Amino acid sequence: MSKLTDVPKRILIGRALRSDRLGETLLPKRIALPVFASDPLSSVAYAPGEVLLVLSVAGVSAYHFSPWIALAVVVLMFTVVASYRQNVHAYPSGGGDYEVANTNLGPKAGLTVASALLVDYVLTVAVSISSGIENLGSAVPFVVEHKVLCAVAVIVLLTLMNLRGVKESGKLFAIPTYVFVAGVFIMIAWGAYRGFVLDDTMKAPTADFEIKAEHEGLAGFAMVFLLLRAFSSGCAALTGVEAISNGVPAFRKPKSKNAASTLALMGGLAVTMFCGIIGLAMATNVHMAENPAKDLLDNGAALGGDYVQNPVISQVAEAVFGNGSFLFIVLAAATALVLFLAANTAYNGFPLLGSILAQDRYLPRQLHTRGDRLAFSNGIVLLAGAAALLVWIYGADSTRLIQLYIVGVFVSFTLSQIGMVRHWNRHLATERDPGKRRHMIRSRAINTFGAFFTGLVLIVVLVTKFTHGAWVALLGMVIFYATMSAIRRHYDRVAGEIAAADGPSDDSVRPSRVHSIVLVSKIHKPTLRALAFAKLMRTDTLEALSVNVDAAETKALRDEWERRNISVPLKVLDSPYREVTRPVIDYVKSLRRESPRDAVSVIIPEYVVGHWYEHLLHNQSALRLKGRLLFTPGVMVTSVPYQLESSEAAKKRARRRQEWNAPGAVRRGPVEKRAKEPSKSGKKG
Amino acid sequence: MSKLTDVPKRILIGRALRSDRLGETLLPKRIALPVFASDPLSSVAYAPGEVLLVLSVAGVSAYHFSPWIALAVVVLMFTVVASYRQNVHAYPSGGGDYEVANTNLGPKAGLTVASALLVDYVLTVAVSISSGIENLGSAVPFVVEHKVLCAVAVIVLLTLMNLRGVKESGKLFAIPTYVFVAGVFIMIAWGAYRGFVLDDTMKAPTADFEIKAEHEGLAGFAMVFLLLRAFSSGCAALTGVEAISNGVPAFRKPKSKNAASTLALMGGLAVTMFCGIIGLAMATNVHMAENPAKDLLDNGAALGGDYVQNPVISQVAEAVFGNGSFLFIVLAAATALVLFLAANTAYNGFPLLGSILAQDRYLPRQLHTRGDRLAFSNGIVLLAGAAALLVWIYGADSTRLIQLYIVGVFVSFTLSQIGMVRHWNRHLATERDPGKRRHMIRSRAINTFGAFFTGLVLIVVLVTKFTHGAWVALLGMVIFYATMSAIRRHYDRVAGEIAAADGPSDDSVRPSRVHSIVLVSKIHKPTLRALAFAKLMRTDTLEALSVNVDAAETKALRDEWERRNISVPLKVLDSPYREVTRPVIDYVKSLRRESPRDAVSVIIPEYVVGHWYEHLLHNQSALRLKGRLLFTPGVMVTSVPYQLESSEAAKKRARRRQEWNAPGAVRRGPVEKRAKEPSKSGKKG
Secondary structure (H helix, E strand, C coil): CCHHHHHHHHHHHHHHHHHHHHHHHEEEHHHHHHHHHHHHHHHHHHHHHHHHHHHHHHHHHHHHHHHHHHHHHHHHHHHHHHHHHHHHCCCCCCCHHHHHHHHHHHHHHHHHHHHHHHHHHHHHHHHHHCCCCCCCHHCHHHHHCCCCHHHHHHHHHHHHHHHHCCCCCCCHHHHHHHHHHHHHHHHHHHHHHHHHHHCCCCCCCCCEEECCCCCCCCCHHHHHHHHHHHHHHHHHCCCCCCCHHHCCCHHHCHHHHHHHHHHHHHHHHHHHHHHHHHHHHCCCCCCCCHHHHHEEEEEEEEEECCCCCCCCCHHHHHHCCCCCCHHHHHHHHHHHHHHHHHHHHHHHHHHHHHHHHHCCCCCHHHHHHCCCCCHHHHHHHHHHHHHHHHHHHHCCCHHHHHHHHHEEEHHHHHHHHHHHHHHHHHHHHHHCCCHHHHHHHHHHHHHHHHHHHHHHHHHHHHHHHHHHHHHHCCCCCCHHHHHHHHHHHHHHHHHHHCCCCCCCCCCCCCCCEEEEECCCCCHHHHHHHHHHHHCCCCCCEEEEEEEEEHHHHHHHHHHHHHHHHHCCCCCEECCCCCCCCHHHHHHHHHHHCCCCCEEEEEEEEEEEEEHHHHHCCHHHHHHHHHHHCCCCCCCCEEEEECCCHHHHHHHHHHHHHHHCCCHHHHHCCCCCHHHCCCCHHHHCC | CHHHHHHHHHHHHHCCCCCCHHHHEEEEEHHHHHHHHHHHHHHHHCHHHHHHHHHHCCHHHHHHHHHHHHHHHHHHHHHHHHHHHHHHHCCCCCCHHHHHHHHHHHHHHHHHHHHHHHHHHHHHHHHHHHHHHHHHHHHHHHHCCCCHHHHHHHHHHHHHHHHHHHCCCHHHHHHHHHHHHHHHHHHHHHHHHHHHCCCCCCCCCCCCCECCCCCCCCCCCCHHHHHHHHHHHHHHHHHHHHHHHHHHCCCCCCCHHHHHHHHHHHHHHHHHHHHHHHHHHHHCCCCCCCHHHHHEEEEEEEECCCCCCCCCHHHHHHHHHCCCCCCHHHHHHHHHHHHHHHHHHHHHHHHHHHHHHHHHCCHHHHHHCCCCCHHHHHHHHHHHHHHHHHHHHEEEEEHHHHHHHHHHHHHHHHHHHHHHHHHHHHHHHHHHHHHHHHHHHHHHHHHHHHHHHHHHHHHHHHHHHHHHHHHHHHHHHHHHHHHHHHHHHHHHHHHHHHHHHCCCCCCCCCCEEEEEEEECCCHHHHHHHHHHHHCCCCCCEEEEEEECCHHHHHHHHHHHHHHHHCCCEEEECCCCCCHHHHHHHHHHHHHHCCCCCCEEEEEEEEEECHHHHHHHHHHHHHHHHHHCCCCCCCEEEEEEEEECCHHHHHHHHHHHHHCCCCCCHHHHHCHHHHHCCHHCCCCCC
């Protein structure tokens, strides 16, 4: 027996994180970078293209604004990175945006951030997979021809992987991410070498096309609006930057410092790649249009609906490496893979955030249990369903999906930064050490600037993108917000209802005696076991109860009862309608009426079977009776199980389920830190 | 309190059938006829047309065989009616085909009949509704233009009606059925008067069309085969004849005699109507073709795909009464209504047969409970789903659906009649009274002829229709048969496993002591109640158990435990992975290991809530723990419910559910008779 339970436990210890073995599973920076940065780094695969797309509305001449827009994005990136470095230092326990907003700005701000993040996770999946499909499609045409199908297939694949519980290993992330980063850097370097040193002319496949401007000669306010819209689209490069601030506990010591340097490294890489790709796009004359079918002209003729506009990164790679060359294929594959990994991070983040929200009673409490397979499964399926729906509605078109994407990100950026300002204010009110104060004032300044800048971007995004799709994201946020507040209200109401009054004794009508009833339909092993157990309980009275639905059967039961000389008295209820539930309920109620201070204990023999279809064949009336009895005050219901042979199968299945590995374990870091956070334990009643 | 439970009871007594009030609810013949005969009578709406359709394959000249085929159908009808009159006398308790075959030919024959009947019920719905739609369509063109949609809509409507529990009142059936019968008779009489007395020429709308024979000049074997196929199609008129034999207990006394006369009356009416319609069709020159689009010619040109071939009964009515005349419309409406009522009888029969099969453990046992809403609902939904699927696949084309229809009917006719022969043989072996013997020998002769004739028809149907669709019905039967035998095998296996050994005491390892554990997460009213109840049980040991998933919460719990001075010792289990289930299971197992002869009683405080969505928010981990505990031997699990305010809503809902009225109550007749039948009580172990 001890062997049987030890084996899964030992397997478990090998995987799950126990306080005494934590050191080994913590992430070194070189692994933490790919784990946390696959989302923000992968966004350079689509962000540069989006900038050019929007600019093309005003014609190809507007492309010369792109370096300025890139510069604005870079400044924003540095601001955000600098701001989050403050978060990381202030919340070494992993203060995600939700917790920062919740702690410093109150539950409404926290819930707003949470809604924004949930929407964002859905969009991360939808956008990353759509973009991954487009990048893969530049090397494998079949994929682009069946875009929606392939995108949904990838979603299904990721969902199944996560439902089965893949372990998020550092290596899984490290290889494609580093290949991707290296590929992009080689491309930038080789492109620069060919351009500046060899003086080659590199031509993107779209270099010879013309762009028909939708609004020729835009100027003044309209032009500013367009530039702001292009900037908004470029901000897609910033999505996922906040991930590290959630994952500080997963870093090696010194945690905060390591997290902050990783954050800086990530920002540096992202910015370099973003600018490099924009630069190469300019150098190789990439032409992108919002509606390539009609706005891209080849010798004056529109290209038509069959034309597939490849992503900027792939066009640039084609110009630099040559179409179909080894490096081109490797880069396309790595790009797609990194984008799929970025989608996978949402599969980890969504249920994790769900469990934190459940802890604060905004979501069903069962999501709270960490590593509970069912809880995670629900979250994963919800995420996958919503993402697949979006992919299907938007035809797996990353450009259209990105319109929805940025709102949520900047809502949480802004609120998180405002929260940080409050955080520093609060600490400054009590801190006396001038050195620390100086530090705090500096941090506060950075966060204030971050809050201001990200808030500005949020307004820009809302204004320029609202009608383009941002309203969909806002609607999603409102739905999440409303649902979660309703759940919280429900829990609060119930908590008030069941709160124990003070004083040592509470239940005013304390029952004085117990009347036990064993339900009997036939004499078989489960019944005999239930009778034996009931006798052991030594309650005040004990009787067996049967319902007469078939006279012959009842007579047989009575006869056998006598023949076996069973010492418990057998009572038979008549049932003119051949029901079982109602006579039992009525009888129990009549007992309670006779002596209201007595409790009634109903003991039900139950079979335990192994397969779901066997459940359909057994115990249904017992289950329904149990359900009804629970509504009757003063009654307790006892199941005495009898394990059929087939129940072994179910037992094994349950054990397997328990050995399941929740996704996102690596990035979540050790367990015990979170439990001690004041923001949580303080809220429990 | 007594008022509250009495009201639903009184309502119930008014509806359900209690032995002391049975007389009033029994059916007089004038009501029994429409209740039981809507199915067989309504089939004259499609059977005559099917005969003409098949004959048309050999050209219009083959139509002169139709009186001979009608004659064969009449002879068959009389045979079947005469045979079933014997059934009715032999099984006054309502021996349906299943029970006759089961009792006399053994369980395999019984199960075959049951499978055939289940398939038949599905087809009754599909065929009757499709035909009803076609008849309605002859007056309302919209309906025919959206045939499948309308047919499915009617199925959905009937399903919802039956799920809500309409009471099958005699009047509901009586009015349309009598209007239909009267309408057909008026039509026949008026047509005969116009034809013979007034010497009017009556022309059906298709009278001037020509039929392009698919096989001109068929002769010899091919012609015989075609005639047999036409006869098979005509046999559709016999479907539903057996219904009365199921419903003998619903008749007024003398039950068997009244049932037998009703059967004879029904046979007479059906035959007259069938022949009358065939006669009128010949007189008014109705032309029907299997493929009207290409085989019906108007002035030598095919009519094409848009042409709608109206049913014979409607064409005849148009010829006799005039198109759009009041009587024409009334007859079309009554025909459609009777056909829908015929479909409704399947909604009553299917779950009823299901409950009988469940009694014999061929179907999940919970279907057994008579009047159990859930059981009936499952049957109704299954029936509706299968019928809707068939309607959709076959485009609501009654002609194509009828190809599937007759097989099941004749399988059960034949086996039932063979069973009756056995029945008489058995009784003749012991009966000594010469008068009774004479009677029995006469009955046996009738049933023998019936068995022979219906068996012959079954072979004819199988041979002539197998490739036309009968294989689908056979496949359905095989699926039902296999499923039901598998269920029976499962029940038998479990019954063997749990059978109590003989002798007064059985459980060899009888537990000697009980160790009680109350699960505690927080101190609130449900916990306090569970503790109070547990103390009352006076088991050998009692402790409270909590799992430490959050150190702060656990400390708060310990403190409050002390402060309240609760006399039960509190044990806290550590949970390094923050699970709840596993530590509790492990602890219980360790208790069992220490003292294997002790039983463990786990007491769980539970909230009872009122809405399904509240269930999602509560008790999930308790439920899962309960599920796991049931697999652990030697454990009993007690729920101590705490009713939240919202649970009142659920209580009311449960009560409403119990007041629900199962469909088919009228035709089933009183309850207590069936219970006494030897075929059932003999089979229970």
